[in-house]
Amino acid sequence: MIGILDLVLRLVIWFLLTADLSLANIAIGVAIALLIPRCRIVPGTAKDWLYTLRDALVAIPKAFVEAIEIILYPHRHEERFCEKAKPLRTPGLIFLDVFLITFTPKTIVIKYHENGWYEVHHIRRRRTIFSRE
Numbered sequence: 001m002i003g004i005l006d007l008v009l010r011l012v013i014w015f016l017l018t019a020d021l022s023l024a025n026i027a028i029g030v031a032i033a034l035l036i037p038r039c040r041i042v043p044g045t046a047k048d049w050l051y052t053l054r055d056a057l058v059a060i061p062k063a064f065v066e067a068i069e070i071i072l073y074p075h076r077h078e079e080r081f082c083e084k085a086k087p088l089r090t091p092g093l094i095f096l097d098v099f100l101i102t103f104t105p106k107t108i109v110i111k112y113h114e115n116g117w118y119e120v121h122h123i124r125r126r127r128t129i130f131s132r133e
Helices: 002-018 023-035 046-072 091-103
Strands: 077-084 107-113 117-124
Touching: 002 023, 002 091, 046 091, 091 107, 091 117
Parallel strands: none
Antiparallel strands: 077 117, 107 117
C-alpha cells in the first residue's frame, strides 16, 4: 500500500513538473518513478498518508480564502516562527508537509531543520502583540 502511495506521489510531482499528460510522458514518468531509489528508513504508515491527504483536501479551500483575503485587505505585517513536524516522517511525507504549508498564500517554509522543525514565514493583516517588528 505504501509503495503505491509513494509511486503516486512521484508521478504527481512528475506531472506537475512537466505539465504533460500524453501517453509517452506517462510512460516516462512511470519509468522514472520506478527507477528512483527508495529510501532506507521505515516507510510511513497508511494512516499518516491518509491524514496528509485529508490535510491536502482542507488546504485547497483554505488557499482560495487566503488569496481573496490578500486581494481585499492589505497584509503588511510578517513573522517567522518554527513549527514542529510530526514525529517519524518519511522524506515523502516531509515533502508533502512543506508543500501544504507553502500551498497556502500566507505561508512559506523557509527551511526544514533536520531535528524536526519547519521554519515558516507568515504574513498578517495586523501586528500582533507577540510580533517582534
